[in-house]
Amino acid sequence: MTTDINRRNLLAAAGLGMGALALAACGGPSTAAPAATASATDWSKVKPASKITFMSSHPGKSADIEAALIKDFQAANPGIEVELVTGGANYEEVAQKFQTSQAGNNVPDVVVASDVWWFRYAIAGTVVPLEALLSAVDDKSAGFNKTLYDDYNYGESHWAVPYARSTPLFYYNKDHFAAAGVPDRAPATWDEFASWAPKIQAANAGKPGYLHAYQYPALAGYAGWTLQNVLWGQGAGWSNKWDMTANSDASVKAMQWVADTIVKDGWAGVSSKDAVADMTAGAISSTISSTGDLVGTLKAASTSGMNIGVGFLPGGAVSASPVCPTGGAGLVIATKTSPERQLAAAKFISFVTNAQSTAKFSAATGYMPVRTDADMTPVLSATPQIQVALDQLKVTRSQDYGRVFLPGADLEMANAAAKIMNEKADVKATLDTLQGKLEEIYTKTVKPKLKS
Amino acid sequence: MTGMDKSIPLGRTKRHASARARREAWVFLALALPNIVLIAFFTYRPLLLNMYYSTLDWTLGSMDAVVVGLGNYVEFFTSGDAEEVLSITAIFTVATVGGALVLGLLVALVLNKKVPGATLARSAVFAPYVLSGVGVGLVWLFIFDPVYGALSWVLRGIGLASPQWINDPNLALVMLIIVYVWKNLGYCAVVYLAGLQSLPKDVMEAASLDGAGAFRRFWLVSFPLLSPTTFFLLITSLLSSLQAFDIIKIMTPTGNGTGTLIFEAYLQAFGAYNRAGYSAAISVVLFVVLLAMTGMQLRFVERKVHYS
Incomplete structure (x- = not known):
């Protein structure tokens, strides 16, 4: 049996096609009840990924020092390459890119998150709690300035580490x-x-x-x-x-x-x-x-x-x-990647916020050193005004x-x-x-x- | 031959015709289908998707959302947001479209005179229209800066303080209107100029012979004859103003007093609030406004147009 293709049939077919497309289109956020939380990852069995991306707005004109810290990290961790991605000119533009990236499968692994953004990521489930990951890369987190680190505490977890922190x-x-x-x-x-x-x-x-x-x-x-x-x-x-x-x-x-x-x-x-x-x-x-x-x-x-x-x-x-x-930005790790990438990301955030790195970052920008054991002597000899910021840090709220x-x-x-x-x-x-x-x-x- | 044609049975003729129609339909499909698929996927799919999102309470970036039906629309129209956003949109649209059309027509009248350097002047007037909106926004932002802007320097020179163009929401909207009119009036001027140059000379000569002065010739003869041009510019400028985004984003990134429909939709989803569902509802409202305005223009304004 054959059916003639006339204008009516063609329009009907087009209508059906559009309807199918419309139904297919309904693939955005899930409106079903949230799924149960996945079981905890055994990080000892995970091998770090060979490449991750770091999305930043280069706060405090820090593009050069960020590139230098990445170079240092890659030298210390030869198996991991970090791609520095400019996510925008400020924290808001980075946040916009990170959030829209959730619709696809190309989410940056490490992201600069300001004081007004990390919490939103945490309650939206787009970033991971960091305790287990930091332990997995042998970062005890004890060296962080407690005030700055605890700014990221919510629901008995820390969701970011302090990075470009300021007052x-x-x-x-x-x-x-x-x-x-x-x-x-x-x-x-x-x-x-x-x-x-x-x-x-x-x-x-x-x-x-x-x-x-x-x-x-x-x-x-x-x-x-x-x-x-x-x-x-x-x-x-x-x-x-x-x-x-x-x-x-x-x-x-x-x-x-x-x-x-x-x-x-x-x-x-x-x-x-x-x-x-x-x-x-x-x-x-x-x-x-x-x-x-x-x-x-x-x-x-x-x-x-x-x-x-x-x-x-x-x-x-x-x-x-x-x-x-207090103010400024921390570093978060995205949920929507693989455990391998998250482990590599944890190694990276631990490295760029360690005592040596934070001192270098502070010298280049004026941001606070985020670890208490950072040696600030050379920094202070070059820019003694940073001492004022360090002293004021003790009386922040x-x-x-x-x-x-x-x-x-x-x-x-x-x-x-x-x-x-x-x-x-x-x-x-x-x-x-x-x-x-x-x-x-x-x-x-x-x-x-x-x-x- | 005529006898042979008459001898072909009717059923056979129909079969031939339907076979040809089928072939033509397949050819049509083969040629049109790629475009239909692309348009459906990249134009109508997002449109339908946006309508679906407008029924959700969805935070951008979140994997979960709650269906709220028409809740976002109800909130938009009852919270006071609609009044503010629609009034800003109306002021911006009327001022930019009206300003560009009126000034464009005046510039076209000047450019229509046979004076030395007219070609260069036409190019100069049209140039802003083809410039990048981002570049235009950045340059004008420097001009309007109340501390170190070029305009504040000029005002200081005559003993005046610079207005707070960026901080004051009312002045921020005025600032944007000035920039958009500046950017678009060249386009209106060039289109009006083409319209002026195609007006019938005999009608103008007859009006002159009847003793009509320059203003009466323009108002009673030229302007009505330009109505197709005005109608075309009105439609294109209105649609363009309602979709204006780049300069607003560059000059007033947080939209203080400059939240037009399209910019408010952007701010709600991608700015500070991350309310993707609410933003989608505002986008649907914008779509309906554009549809209604186009329909009204075609239905009512076109009747007033005089075609020569």
């Missing part, structure tokens, strides 16, 4: 401070700086392109992090564990003080892009930025004949210390859950800060809105996935 530092232009006759040091408290700022502003206002005595860092990516310093100093915070406190009386008071420094007092501004670049351009007298910017900033300043000083973050009226948040554990919270905080600091919006109303958004994110996105 914010107070950067100031020594020449501008001298011109104003204020002490050549970072202020001990924000109240003290508020008494200096009008003098600094007045003494330098005549310089070409001069803007402010103090510049708040660019809000995207920095507001949620660095404003914790002001909030904590006034006894406030974005959250207290899982209770959001963005609109508490203390938080409103702290953010009102921030708004006043810009609008009422007029000695502070907000950077559009890069506050440190604003400072090395001579437009501002002081700012807060990451220790990861330290070496680059000092180099840029020395090229332009500028004297830059660094100091601890100022304290507040309620709390003088600890008011400095882990960040508010509300900032680092809620997806999108950092952006919501930046948007709220923009409304308060740039649009002169009502502080209480803006923080009420932020509070609602943070609670919604927690309730919808995080709470259902938390391990009891």
Whole structure:
């Protein structure tokens, strides 16, 4: 029996084909109940893979030192080749690539994960807990700086190792401070700086392109992090564990003080892009930025004949210390690879964070050494300002859950800060809105996935 | 021969015809099938897949998701997101399309004059349209930077402070509109110029003889005759503006005040939130908006167009 192929038949066939394609298309995430956890791997029977990939954004302009550390690793482990992949210009771009790679079968083995990303990977199951893997490569993890290592602790496991870890530092232009006759040091408290700022502003206002005595860092990516310093100093915070406190009386008071420094007092501004670049351009007298910017900033300043000083973050009226948040990035190992690749990845992350490697990385970038037994003597002789960051590390505080554990919270905080600091919006109303958004994110996105 | 033709039985003629139709259908399939498969796989499959994802509560990167039906759409339209995103999209689209069309027409009127250097001027006006959006975004970002940007340097020279183009959400949207209009007006100008040069000369001469001045000739004769050109530009510019992405991403990467439909879809999935299902729902809304606008233009706007 034969059937004529006419337009109707052809359209019907095409329709069926499309339907089949549509059904075939439904192959994304599984909507079935999660499968039981796989049994633990016996790492003693696993042979490391011969090649792995390391995806990085090269934080603190670290592409060269990362390549050098890979070379050292390959020399120490001749059977393992590491391919360095640039995942983007910042942590967010790396996160985007890592997450989209989960849809395919070409997932990078080791990935740089910032303070706001590792937890998301952990609850999404895209990275593995590291205790067993580190033991398998004979890394006791005892040498890690405890504060920095424990930042990655969730559900009785560590999900990353500290790598490019930083704290914010107070950067100031020594020449501008001298011109104003204020002490050549970072202020001990924000109240003290508020008494200096009008003098600094007045003494330098005549310089070409001069803007402010103090510049708040660019809000995207920095507001949620660095404003914790002001909030904590006034006894406030974005959250207290899982209770959001963005609109508490203390938080409103702290953010009102921030708004006043810009609008009422007029000695502070907000950077559009890069506050440190604003400072090395001579437009501002002081700012807060990451220790990861330290070496680059000092180099840029020395090229332009500028004297830059660094100091601890100022304290507040309620709390003088600890008011400095930890930050920066760690290294995670992807779940969606093979045990062989994971073992090779563990060898790699153990190597690039060991005492020698972390000292080299710190010297090249200004990031914190992540092992307590790192010999920093040569580093400090070349860049003595790193000592300030090392000393401040002893009085740091882990960040508010509300900032680092809620997806999108950092952006919501930046948007709220923009409304308060740039649009002169009502502080209480803006923080009420932020509070609602943070609670919604927690309730919808995080709470259902938390391990009891 | 005629007698022989008449002697061929009807059934045989039908069989010949159907055999030929079958052959032609197979030839058609052989030629068209590769393209049909490619379009189905790379255009319609993602479209259907996206519609399916829009019914899920799915975090990007996660292997698991929960079916929420129309929950993402309900949330979008009831949370206030829709009001904000759709108003930003409307302002951006109207301003960029309107700006590029009006300025493009004015530039075309100037370029239509026989003046020395007109060819060079036409090339210069058209050049931004073919430049890479990423490059354009980076250069304009430097121009608008309030601390060390070229514009702030000029403003400082006349004693003015630079506006906070990047930090202030309202100004950020204005900044983007300026850049998009600058980039696209050359395209509108060149298309309008072609339209102006094809207008019938006799009609213009008759209007002149009747005593119509330059403005009346333009408004009552040239502009209505340009309506097919305007219609074409309106459709292409609207679709292009609704899909604008590269410059927005470069100049305002976190979308503070610049979250158009397409950019909000990107931010929700690939930005800070990783809400792939919610992002897919916004993409479907964008698809429906594009479909509706195209339908409305074809249904209503085309009626007003005068073809010469």
